[in-house]
Amino acid sequence: MITKEMTIGEVIKANVNKADVLMQFGMGCVGCPSAQAETVEEAAKVHGIELSELLEALNK
Numbered sequence: 001m002i003t004k005e006m007t008i009g010e011v012i013k014a015n016v017n018k019a020d021v022l023m024q025f026g027m028g029c030v031g032c033p034s035a036q037a038e039t040v041e042e043a044a045k046v047h048g049i050e051l052s053e054l055l056e057a058l059n060k
Helices: 008-014 018-024 033-037 040-046 051-058
Strands: none
Touching: 008 018, 008 033, 008 040, 018 051, 040 051
């Protein structure tokens, strides 16, 4: 299960296909070193994405 506390790097390491989900939400730089250390919650804030919608999509 992906949580808001996980980093983008942890999400992608757990399942590389989740990078596609992140990109669908407008997170085109999921491979950037700084993005890798961001939590899912921080990334949602920076990109103006509703956290609950992002988590739902990531956990499908």
